[in-house]
Amino acid sequence: MVLSGDDGAELAPDVDALYREHGRTVLRWVMRLGGPGIDAEDAVHDVFVVAKRRLGAFDGPGKVTTWLFRTTEKVVQAARRKQRLRRWLSLSGEPGAAGISTSNPTPGDALDRRRDVEIVYRILDRLPARQRQILILFEMEEMATEEIGELMGAKGSTVRVWLFRARARFLAEHQRLFSGKDEGP
Amino acid sequence: MKSARADGNVGEPERWTARAASRGTAEGAAGAVLRRARDATEPRQEDVARLEARLAAHQADDSSSPWRWRLALALALLLATGGAVGAAGKLLRRTRSAPAASAVIPAAEPRASGAPASPLGAPALPAESVPAAALAAPQPAAVVPRAVGPREAPRAATEARLLAGAFRALRAGQDPVAALSALDRYDRAFPRGALAGEARIARVEALMVLGRRAEALALLAAPDGGETPATRNVLVMRGELFAEAGQCGSAVRDFERILAAGARDDAEARALFGRAACRLRGGDAAAGEGDLRRYLERHPDGAFAAAAREALNEALHEAP
Numbered sequence: 001m002v003l004s005g006d007d008g009a010e011l012a013p014d015v016d017a018l019y020r021e022h023g024r025t026v027l028r029w030v031m032r033l034g035g036p037g038i039d040a041e042d043a044v045h046d047v048f049v050v051a052k053r054r055l056g057a058f059d060g061p062g063k064v065t066t067w068l069f070r071t072t073e074k075v076v077q078a079a080r081r082k083q084r085l086r087r088w089l090s091l092s093g094e095p096g097a098a099g100i101s102t103s104n105p106t107p108g109d110a111l112d113r114r115r116d117v118e119i120v121y122r123i124l125d126r127l128p129a130r131q132r133q134i135l136i137l138f139e140m141e142e143m144a145t146e147e148i149g150e151l152m153g154a155k156g157s158t159v160r161v162w163l164f165r166a167r168a169r170f171l172a173e174h175q176r177l178f179s180g181k182d183e184g185p
Numbered sequence: 186m187k188s189a190r191a192d193g194n195v196g197e198p199e200r201w202t203a204r205a206a207s208r209g210t211a212e213g214a215a216g217a218v219l220r221r222a223r224d225a226t227e228p229r230q231e232d233v234a235r236l237e238a239r240l241a242a243h244q245a246d247d248s249s250s251p252w253r254w255r256l257a258l259a260l261a262l263l264l265a266t267g268g269a270v271g272a273a274g275k276l277l278r279r280t281r282s283a284p285a286a287s288a289v290i291p292a293a294e295p296r297a298s299g300a301p302a303s304p305l306g307a308p309a310l311p312a313e314s315v316p317a318a319a320l321a322a323p324q325p326a327a328v329v330p331r332a333v334g335p336r337e338a339p340r341a342a343t344e345a346r347l348l349a350g351a352f353r354a355l356r357a358g359q360d361p362v363a364a365l366s367a368l369d370r371y372d373r374a375f376p377r378g379a380l381a382g383e384a385r386i387a388r389v390e391a392l393m394v395l396g397r398r399a400e401a402l403a404l405l406a407a408p409d410g411g412e413t414p415a416t417r418n419v420l421v422m423r424g425e426l427f428a429e430a431g432q433c434g435s436a437v438r439d440f441e442r443i444l445a446a447g448a449r450d451d452a453e454a455r456a457l458f459g460r461a462a463c464r465l466r467g468g469d470a471a472a473g474e475g476d477l478r479r480y481l482e483r484h485p486d487g488a489f490a491a492a493a494r495e496a497l498n499e500a501l502h503e504a505p
Contacts, residue, residue, distance in 0.1 A: 027233060028228050031228060032223075040232075114225075116221040116222050116225060117225050160196065160197075167201070171212065174215045
C-alpha cells in the first residue's frame with residue numbers, strides 16, 4: 001500500500017483500497033463489538049474517516065488489520081459511551097437501527113434473532129470491557145487466542161486466562177438471567 | 186483473520202459456539218445463544234452495499250463539504266455542554282414523573298361527528314419528547330479532533346461555544362428566551378454553520394417550551410430547512426405537530442416511517458396513537474380502532490392506554 005502525505009485527495013485512493021480489502025471485516029467488528037444499540041454504518045464511516053486522516057502515520061511494522069482493529073475499538077467505545085449516555089437520559093438507542101440485519105426470511109425468525117442478540121449483549125454488557133471483548137473475538141469472531149493477544153498486546157497464554165474468567169462471568173450472568181433472579185444491571 | 190478452528194494450537198480452548206447444543210450443559214446453552222447472535226451479526230450483502238454507497242457519496246463531496254470539522258464541532262459541543270447533561274437528566278426525570286394525563290394537550294380542533302373523543306384531539310406530546318429530540322442531535326465521532334485544521338479550529342471553537350451557550354440556557358438555566366437569543370446570535374455569526382441542524386433542534390426545543398408550537402412545526406417542516414438530525418423522536422414529534430395543525434396526511438407519513446422500523450419503543454407508541462387519531466379524524470373508524478387495539482396490545486400500560494380504552498368504548502356504544 002502506497003502511503004501519501006497529509007493531503008486528503010492523495011490519500012483517498014489508499015483508503016479506497018483499505019476499504020475494499022477490509023470494509024466488510026470492519027463492519028462485522030463494529031456490529032459485534034458494538035452490539036445492537038449502536039449505528040453500525042455511522043461507526044464504520046467514522047473508522048474510515050479516522051483511517052483517512054491517519055493513514056500517513058501508519059508506518060508498520062504492525063499489521064494494518066491490527067491498526068484498523070484498534071481504530072475500530074476506539075470508535076465503538078465512543079459509540080457505546082454515547083449509547084449509555086442516551087440510555088441514561090432515556091433517549092433509547094434508536095432500536096433496530098443497526099447491529100441486526102433486516103434481511104430475514106420470516107418475521108418470526110427476525111424476532112428470534114433480535115431476541116438472541118439482545119440476550120447476548122445484555123449479558124456481555126455486564127462484563128468488564130476486556131472480558132466482553134475477548135468473548136466476542138473468541139466466540140463470535142472465531143479468532144485464536146494468539147491472534148487476540150496480538151490485537152490486545154498480550155500473550156496468548158494471558159488471553160486464555162482472561163477468556164477463562166470471561167466465560168465464568170458470562171455463564172453466571174446467563175444462568176442468572178434464565179433463573180428469574182435477574183434484577184437488571 | 187484466520188480461524189482458530191483449523192490452527193490446532195495446543196491448549197486452545199474449545200469454542201462454546203462449536204459445541205452441539207444437545208449436550209445439555211450450561212456451556213452448550215450459552216454457546217447456542219452466542220452462535221445465534223454470531224450468525225445474526227454477520228453483515229449481509231445489502232449491509233455492505235449500503236455502506237459502500239454512503240462512503241462513495243461521502244468521497245464525492247469531500248473536497249467542498251465542511252463535514253470533517255463538523256464532526257469535530259459536534260464533539261466540542263458535546264464536551265462544552267457536558268455540564269448541562271446532568272441538568273437535562275434531572276429535567277427529564279422530573280417531566281417523566283408527572284402524571285401522563287398532564288402531558289396531554291387539549292384538542293386543537295372541533296370534534297368530528299360520530300368519532301371518539303380523546304384521540305381526535307391533538308395527539309399528546311409527552312413533555313420529554315423535546316429535550317429528548319434535541320439531546321439526540323449532537324452526533325460526535327471518536328478521535329476526530331485531528332480532523333480540524335489549524336485555521337478551522339478557532340472558528341469551530343467559536344461556533345461550538347455559541348451553540349453550547351444556547352443549550353446551557355435551555356437545559357441548565359431553563360430559560361428558553363435566553364436560548365433563543367443565543368441561537369439568534371449563532372445564526373448571525375454562522376448563517377451556514379456546520380452545526381445548523383443541531384441549532385435548529387435547539388430552537389425547536391425552545392419554541393416548544395414557550396408554547397410556540399406552530400413556529401416549531403414550521404422549522405421542522407421547512408423544505409429548505411437544510412440538515413436536521415432526523416432521529417425517531419424528532420420525526421414523531423413532527424408528526425404530532427402536523428396532526429395538531431390538522432395536516433394529517435403529512436402526520437401519517439411521519440408516523441408510518443416510525444412504524445416501518447418495527448421497533449417497540451416510546452416513539453412507536455406515540456406514532457401508533459397519533460396515526461389512530463388521524464385515521465379516526467379522517468373518518469376511517471375501522472383503521473383507527475385497529476391502531477388503538479394494536480396500541481393496547483403492545484402498550485397496555487402506555488401513556489395513552491386510558492385514552493385508547495375510552496375511545497374504543499365510545500366507538501362500541503356508538504356502533505349501530
